[in-house]
Amino acid sequence: MNASTAIVAALLTPLAGALLVALTGRRPNVRETMTALASLATLAWVLWLVPAVALEGNRPELVLARDMLPGVDLAFQVEPLGLLYALVATVLWPVTSAYAVGYMRGHHETHQTRFFVCFALAIFAALGIAFAANLGTLFLFYEVLTLSTYPLVTHQQTDEAKRAGRVYLGILLTTSVCLLLLAIAWTATTAGTLDFRPGGILRGHIPAASVPLLLGLYAYGCGKAALMPLHRWLPNAMVAPTPVSALLHAVAVVKAGVFAILKVVVYVFGLDLLRETGGSQWLMWVAAFTILMGSFIAFTKDNLKARLAYSTIAQLAYIVLGAALATPDGILGGGLHIATHAVGKITLFFCAGAILVASHKKNISEMDGLGRAMPLTMGAFFVGSLSIIGVPPMGGSWSKWMLALGAADGHAIFIGVLMLSSLLNIGYLIPIPIRAFFFDPKPEHAHGHGSAAHAHGEAPLLCVVPLCITAAGCLALFFFADQIVDLLRPLVEG
């Protein structure tokens, strides 16, 4: 078997999985087996690609359709950054699937077949984005991802979900159609190609004055990166069931946005062009603003998922900052942060969902003393929080460290921003486990719900095990961050 076959297989397996899930919808246990098989098989295919790319330095390619648009093939190429993003999505998919089964059944959700079908489609789209060999292919899968996640966001089919869906589609489609597509067309007419190439394709084709504008079209065109002020869709998307928030709105979808920005910076502009022209200067400030503002707003949110959503907005801006710095350490730190933030944030969302399933609580102010009933969940929450803050020995500390290194070269002020942001993270995340473990349950709640409020323990096993796994992952990333950086290093060398 060669690498092209593995690319096809990795793309087709989630697609086939979606089909099988749809066909077996009447028998939930068979259906869930299909999801599990598809997610594990996809992971196997992606893992199979790792040695070739990471150790041998190959770039497996596959052309599915010549000239999908004139001069633009529907083509895939596996390079380190894409491989990392694909790995993050596919490693977490089986874990989330297990969690989703526990959550959806525990929370008595309806339309579970549609849910699992769209979930598999979203993974398919994410892999397409990860492996896209040119901007045309990337745009195709970017839109597939938007559309396949719409039914997930509006899953409840209530008026609230409908409104959230409008914001979701409104922002994501508007930015991609008006800004991203325009940027891509502009790139095509000036550079004459849309292929991702090391060192970029724009150098020498575009006047220095246009660089900030084009970069702006890309940065805001990738609305999934939730750069302020186009971040509103992300908190709105939290009406979705928690597994969706966990895998898609902390990992696959939002990372697709920052991944696209990183990829455009590295392979379309090229670091040299950005450094020479200073065209990304303004983007650093926007990212810094988003980092601080996101954290500030997170403070004000009592709803746990909303707080996590704003935290995500801030954390995504770390990666945008790394891209905008356009220094080797900035890019590596940004890439690494895709992985470390993914594992940390998915843990926090898993915990939020587990709390909802077990205790039906959404607000932080109601969670006093919850740690006694749910010690594993709240312990995992604590671990995930540490990783987000960037405290050793958690993976998040390395990516923050590398981003700070990237800023040290001429933009030291952003080190200050990163440090301040860490403080803010401590401020809005750590009180939650503290309240859960050390505060007594509020009496009015005990009265309000009667003694039944205390009758619950941990969430179902299928919810608790995944969140323990990802919490362990936060720890593991601290020790394996080196390998990830080595994988990414070709991005900034040569």
Added chain:
Amino acid sequence: MKEQLPVLVVVVPLLTAPLLVLLRAPAAVRILSLLAAAASTAAAVTLALTVEAPISYHLGGWPPPIGIEYRVTQATAFVLALVTTIATFSLLLGARGTRSEVTNGRTHLFYAAFLLCLAGLLGMVVTGDAFNVFVFLEISSLSTYALVAMGRRRRAFTAALNYLILGTIGGTFVLIGIGLLFQMTGTLNALDIARHMTQAEVGGTRTVQVAFAFLVVGFGIKLAVFPLHQWLPNAYAESPSAVSSFLAGTATKVIYFQTMRALLVLFGASYVFGTLRFGLFLGVLSLLGMFAGSLAAIYQTSLKRLLAYSSIGQVGYLTLALSFGSEAGTYAGLLHMGAHAITKTALFVVAAAIVSGVGTDRIDALAGLGKRLPLCAFAFVLGGLGLIGVPGTAGFVSKWALLEAALADGHLGYAAALLLSSLLAVVYVWRVVEVMYFRQPPPDAPAARGLRGYDWGALGPALVLMVASILLGVWSSPITGYVRTAATQLFRGGL
């Protein structure tokens, strides 16, 4: 046999039409009309696949410019194949829908008019003779008026009358324009006229300018260019399902092709876009049409009417492409013509399937369709995505071509307007989607009826067209390559 194909494409439906009137028996009429359309499609597709150098067919053996010449180039063959295919699909879907819509023993008349209309449209495309264009224009127009008037509701009569009046004005203008050209050049053969136009004593005269104005306004009415579009929404919305899907995919498209040929072949691109500077005028009208049509579509309360207003917006895209006056623009225009023909026909066919399931096309009545007729609702979503121009559909390939054509000429404003107006498409499509999926079905609505509950005669062709649109959106290179050579030929004045 093979050298007779250019004329057979037109003659088969033209001669079958009177046969149907004699035959009368509804079942036989249905089968025969379908066979005629299929035969015509086969001829057109064969032509499209085999044509390389332009084929010149001399009617009755009289050589041009005295005799009438039929000319098949890659561009004409492309349009012929498109029109015949859509006609066949519309006839396929007609079976159940038309049976309920066209009653009182008028079935044979309906199908006869349908085939006449098809013959008229095909004749306009294939002929290389200016007067012949007018003759076929009238054949198709008159039969269209009759077809529209056969709609189920009484409002169909006013729609038909409206269209009749405006269409006749348009037709007359075209005739006057052709007459003036004949006066100046002494010939009716299109290529011959074009040859005369290059001479200063012909091309520079006021008469030619007036002829240009008459032709442009005449075709503009039939094309429903903003603000000459008033006839279109009613005509599309009130006519029987088979007719609206057929008209939406062919009528304005054929006229668009005629307009292209008039501008690029008869008058020549350098005269129209250089001497007359027609590009800016057409461009502004196109923008107005794009936004007015799409905005109006947002506020419609009936599905067919919504699709009709969306067509006015799409005509704006087409004329915008033409207004660039460039080869890239011609390519984009031809491509979008094809892509939109497929998409819009598919959507009208879905609308037909919905009407035969729900009984009405009021958008309010579609509440909960996602539960009642999930396949219909899903097909509408797919078609809507094509209309928006989401990547992976044929609509995106042509939108991309439009965008590239706009940017290549430095029309940044046009490019931005194109993208903005496609957002309006998101709004009017999603409005329907929300009704279908988020609103509870009315309590008295029948429950889901499984696969048997569908009007497969309509839904089947619709799904085929949707799949075609998606396949063409990914594996587009055979079509885009073909259209590019056709556009090059057309832009350089080749007919």
